[in-house]
Amino acid sequence: MEIILKEDIIGLGFKNDIVNVKSGYGRNYLIPQGKGVIASPSAKKVLAENLKQQAHKLAAQKAAAEDRAKTLEGVALTIPAKVSITGQLYGSVTAATVAEELKKLGFDIDRKIITMRDIKKVGDYVATVHFHKEVKPEIPVTVVAENAPEPEKVEEAPAPVEEAPVAEEIVEAADVENFAEEEEAPVAE
Numbered sequence: 001m002e003i004i005l006k007e008d009i010i011g012l013g014f015k016n017d018i019v020n021v022k023s024g025y026g027r028n029y030l031i032p033q034g035k036g037v038i039a040s041p042s043a044k045k046v047l048a049e050n051l052k053q054q055a056h057k058l059a060a061q062k063a064a065a066e067d068r069a070k071t072l073e074g075v076a077l078t079i080p081a082k083v084s085i086t087g088q089l090y091g092s093v094t095a096a097t098v099a100e101e102l103k104k105l106g107f108d109i110d111r112k113i114i115t116m117r118d119i120k121k122v123g124d125y126v127a128t129v130h131f132h133k134e135v136k137p138e139i140p141v142t143v144v145a146e147n148a149p150e151p152e153k154v155e156e157a158p159a160p161v162e163e164a165p166v167a168e169e170i171v172e173a174a175d176v177e178n179f180a181e182e183e184e185a186p187v188a189e
Helices: 023-030 041-053 055-071 094-105 165-185
Strands: 002-005 018-020 035-037 077-081 089-093 119-120 123-129 136-144
Touching: 002 041, 002 165, 018 123, 023 035, 041 055, 077 089, 077 094, 089 136, 119 123, 119 136
Parallel strands: 077 136
Antiparallel strands: 002 018, 002 035, 089 119, 123 136
8 A cells, every 4th residue: 555654653664755665554543643645646646746846845954954963973982881791781861861861961862763673682783863854863872780880080100111031039939839730730649
C-alpha cells in the first residue's frame, strides 16, 4: 500500500515522501493518526503541485537544518554509567539519555530525532541526529564506567641513578634464587 507521509517518521520516511507499507499499518495506524494519506493518482498530483510551490520553503528548512548541524560539529559525549565487573551496563544508554546529555551542554534536541542502538556495554558508539532528510550529523558517544578511576597525570621525576651492585650482593641474590627453585621442586617418594 502506498502512503504519502504528512510528517517525518524515523525509520519510515520524511514528510511528503511516498512510501510502501503493509496494508494494516497504513489503514490502522498511519491514516487514523493523521500521519499519512493513501497515495492515489489525484493525491500524487496535488503533492507534486504543493512541492513546486514550497520549493523555496524546503530550501530554507534545509539551510536551517545545516546551521543546526554545524553547531554540533566537534561535540562528543562521554556518558558515565553503572557497570558490572564484566563491563555490562545496569540498564542501557538510549537516545533519551543522549538527548539529556546534549541538553546539559546547551543543545535542545528532541530525543525522537536521535537514532542509535541501545548501548548495553562500555565503549565507543555513534548517535545520528535527523534534522532533515539530507542533514544527519553524527555524534560520537563514549560510555564509561561511573566509578572507574580517571587516570591521573603525574609529573615524571627523573629516575634516581642506582649504583652498580657489589659482587657479594650478586652472589647472595643468586643463592636465594637457587634455594627458592629447590623448594618448589616436587618431592620424589
